[in-house]
Amino acid sequence: MQHHLNITKISKFLIAIAIVTAIWWLVAIITKNQLFPTPWDAVKAFADLLTTPSTYTHVLVTTYRTLAGTLAGALVGIILGITTRYFKFMDTMVRVVIYPFFQSVPTVCWAFLFVIWFGLSDWTPILSVATAVMPFFIINVWEGLKDIDTKLVEMGSIYTRSKGRMLQKIIMPMLNPYIFAAVQSGVIVAWKIVILGEVFGSSTGMGYMLSIDFAAYHLPRVFAWTISFTFILLFFDKVFFPFIERKYIRKWQIDR
Amino acid sequence: MLSIKDLSFRYGKLDVLNGISFDVFKDETVCILGPSGSGKTTLLRLITGLESIQNGTIELSDISIEEKNLYKQHLGVVFQEPRLLPWRTSIENVLLPFELNEKKISDEQKEKAIEALKLVKLDDFKDSYPRELSGGMQHRLALARALVTDPDLLLLDEPLTGLDVNTKEELQDEILYLKKETNKTVLWVTHDPQEAIYVADRIIILSERPTVIKEIVPVEYGYPRSRLSSDSISLEQHIRTIFNEKEDN
Ligand SMILES: Nc1ncnc2c1ncn2[C@@H]1O[C@H](COP(=O)(O)OP(=O)(O)O)[C@@H](O)[C@H]1O
Ligand SMILES: [Mg+2]
Numbered sequence: 001m002q003h004h005l006n007i008t009k010i011s012k013f014l015i016a017i018a019i020v021t022a023i024w025w026l027v028a029i030i031t032k033n034q035l036f037p038t039p040w041d042a043v044k045a046f047a048d049l050l051t052t053p054s055t056y057t058h059v060l061v062t063t064y065r066t067l068a069g070t071l072a073g074a075l076v077g078i079i080l081g082i083t084t085r086y087f088k089f090m091d092t093m094v095r096v097v098i099y100p101f102f103q104s105v106p107t108v109c110w111a112f113l114f115v116i117w118f119g120l121s122d123w124t125p126i127l128s129v130a131t132a133v134m135p136f137f138i139i140n141v142w143e144g145l146k147d148i149d150t151k152l153v154e155m156g157s158i159y160t161r162s163k164g165r166m167l168q169k170i171i172m173p174m175l176n177p178y179i180f181a182a183v184q185s186g187v188i189v190a191w192k193i194v195i196l197g198e199v200f201g202s203s204t205g206m207g208y209m210l211s212i213d214f215a216a217y218h219l220p221r222v223f224a225w226t227i228s229f230t231f232i233l234l235f236f237d238k239v240f241f242p243f244i245e246r247k248y249i250r251k252w253q254i255d256r
Numbered sequence: 257m258l259s260i261k262d263l264s265f266r267y268g269k270l271d272v273l274n275g276i277s278f279d280v281f282k283d284e285t286v287c288i289l290g291p292s293g294s295g296k297t298t299l300l301r302l303i304t305g306l307e308s309i310q311n312g313t314i315e316l317s318d319i320s321i322e323e324k325n326l327y328k329q330h331l332g333v334v335f336q337e338p339r340l341l342p343w344r345t346s347i348e349n350v351l352l353p354f355e356l357n358e359k360k361i362s363d364e365q366k367e368k369a370i371e372a373l374k375l376v377k378l379d380d381f382k383d384s385y386p387r388e389l390s391g392g393m394q395h396r397l398a399l400a401r402a403l404v405t406d407p408d409l410l411l412l413d414e415p416l417t418g419l420d421v422n423t424k425e426e427l428q429d430e431i432l433y434l435k436k437e438t439n440k441t442v443l444w445v446t447h448d449p450q451e452a453i454y455v456a457d458r459i460i461i462l463s464e465r466p467t468v469i470k471e472i473v474p475v476e477y478g479y480p481r482s483r484l485s486s487d488s489i490s491l492e493q494h495i496r497t498i499f500n501e502k503e504d505n
Contacts, residue, residue, distance in 0.1 A: 155339040158304055158331070159405075160356035161324065169355055173343050251385065252343045 037220040045220035046227050055209075059228070062205040065122060066194045069129025070186050076130070077137025078179060085145055085171075086163065094138065103135045107193050108200075115201035124201030125194045132193045133186035137179065144178030145171075176252040184241050191233055257282045257441050258303070258409055263312035265298055272298050274466035276312070280409070285435060285442040287452035289499065290462030296445045297336070300413050303443075304333055317408055332402035332440075334415040338394040340386040346373060346397055347382040353405050372400040375434055392423040399431065403438060410435070412444045416451070425483070428455055432479060449495045453488050454481055461498050471498050 021039050028038040037045075049055045080098060083090040110131045114124040148171065156170045198207025206225060213221040258280040265273040272295040280286045290296050301307045303314055305321060305328065314321040316330050340349050350369040354361055373379045376396035378389075386394055395415060402410060412431070416424045432455060435442050446452055452459045452475075459473045473495060477487060 151335070151337065151339050152341060154306060155333075155335065156352070156356055157306070158328065158333050159353040162356070165356050169352065170341070173341070176343075 037223055041220040042223035042227060045218075045224035049221070049224050049228065058204060058206050058209050059232075062125075062194055062198065062207065063232075065125045065197070065205065066129060066187065066190045068122075069126040069194060070133050070183065070190045072126065073130035073133035073186065073190075074137050074179070074183065077134040077182070078141055078175075080134075081138045081141025081145070082167070082175075084142070099135055099138050102131060105131075107132045107196065111197050111200045114197070118201070120201055120203050122202070125197030125205065125207070128197035128201075129190045129193050133182075133190055136182045136186045136189070140178045140182035141175060144175040147178075148174050173252055177249055180245065180249050184237075187236055188233060191229065191236075195229065257284075257317060258443065259313075259315045260303075261313045263299070263302065263309070263314065265295070265302060265307065265310055267298075271466035273302075274468050276467065276469060278460055278469065278472065280441060280443055282408075282441055283439065284457045285432075285444060285455055287456035287459045288443065288445045288462065289449060289452045289459050289495070290445075290447065290467065291464055291499075292447060294462045294464055295467045296447075296462065297413055300333075300411050300443075300445060303411060304328075304331060329405070330408045332405065332407035332410045334395075334398050334402045334410070334412045336414045336417050338386070338398040340394060340397060340401075342386050345383045345385055346378055346389070346400075349386070349397060350401050350404050353401060368406075369400075369404055372404040373397075375403065375437065376400045376430070390423075391419055392427060395419065395427060396430070399434065403434065403440075406438070408441060410440045410442045412442065414445055414447065424451075429480075431455070449492050449499065450483070453491055453495070454483060459495065461495065470501070473498075 024039050028036050080090070080094050084094050085091075107128055111124060111128045114127050118124055118127075152170055152174070153166065156166050160166060194205070195207035195210065198205040199211045202208050206228065210222060210225045213225065260279070261277050263273055263276040264271075276299065278286075288296055288299065298307065302309060303316075303321075305324060309321065316327055319327045319330070321327055341352065344352065347369055350372050351361060351365065354365045354369075370379060370382070373382055376399050378393060378396055378400060381389060381393065386397065389397065399415070415431070416427050419427065428451060431442070431444075434440070444452075444455060456475050459475060461470045461473065462468070463470050473491075475491065477485075481488065
């Protein structure tokens, strides 16, 4: 049964791909434009990328920046989110100032600022990502704190008066599923933003390569990079996260 | 052991407890029997320090509830629901009281946890998660967690709620056995007169809100008790009469 379902799923996926490819091809033929490559050109350029060793370095560099940026944003966001539970001042500060500010400043503005401050370096893409994903973590930690099982907190408070240990042993574990949800949406946004950050402020990574090919009007290559992004995102979204969730996150979820 | 004097409590405008005084002596099992909403849970929350005292005093082994740290070491609590951490295995749940108190768990504490699990016959399930256990087993696990710190006084708030009759009776016997085995004094809240008669040395009967103590009834037969002896049936009738009496005003 399970097997059967999977096959229908896969065939649906393949049909969808086929339709998109067909439309793409049609448009490429109709426009007959050098600036709109056919799927075949893109696949050739993609194969070309796959056989170029430096591609992998760029992919790794970009992955590293995505993860480092998400991690940094996560740390700051989680800490800010949690402090709102303990300090009235921080609650006002985060709710009224920090969260709305980071939520509304466009990432491009950050990217510009970071280029000015840090020049062409890892910092621009990493910090762009961090500032963009940080609000996800704040809001998800809030959500988690709102849903906290107060009965468990009460049970723990019988045994200790240490807020630190309560946080570590009882409250943080309850936040895990919420933080994981933030990581999931965060990483996906992070991938889009890291590319932007690299276009602006880096001399390595997939975004940088994209900008080079773009500047050279090497359109099949631009498409090929785009395909690579898609594959990487699909991998995270459909393979990696579901796997982690099945294996590690389920047990933290409280059934009510 | 536990000494409560003139305890009154209100939630905002709602008068809940209205001058409650009683003692629980060492090795006793005392049941608190009262209608739903009479403030039984509130009373236990006051004893555990989950609500702060408005009027009256509570002392445990001559330590006032004001001295929180010392006082709490003498208490074990089982709530109406098992309140287990779903992400922890049985043994990890039992170790929680230690972990909340100290940075590092000692081998001795690990042994104590295993012993507590053995007492409630869950040692074969020490690596199971709560959701893998039956309702009765979850309640037993909560008992093990309450016993692991070896408290003097065990507070039980309708600990067998939501269990079927067989499991409930089994667990009543088990709690009595644990109490004897570990020399605990027990304060047991229930709304079931039969349960009270089966387990208690004394039964404190509460009125409706605003709550006072109507009567304290001693139960004078030894253990093990039979559930259906003529004595216990007439005692049950006696208690039900007090229980159902309307106040005179
Ligand atoms: N946190 C609270 N705030 C306001 N009223 C409460 C609260 N907890 C309980 N009450 C009220 O206090 C009364 C006693 O409740 P409780 O101690 O739970 O009774 P019991 O355990 O005997 O059923 C009830 O009328 C209940 O509605
Ligand atoms: Mg209650």
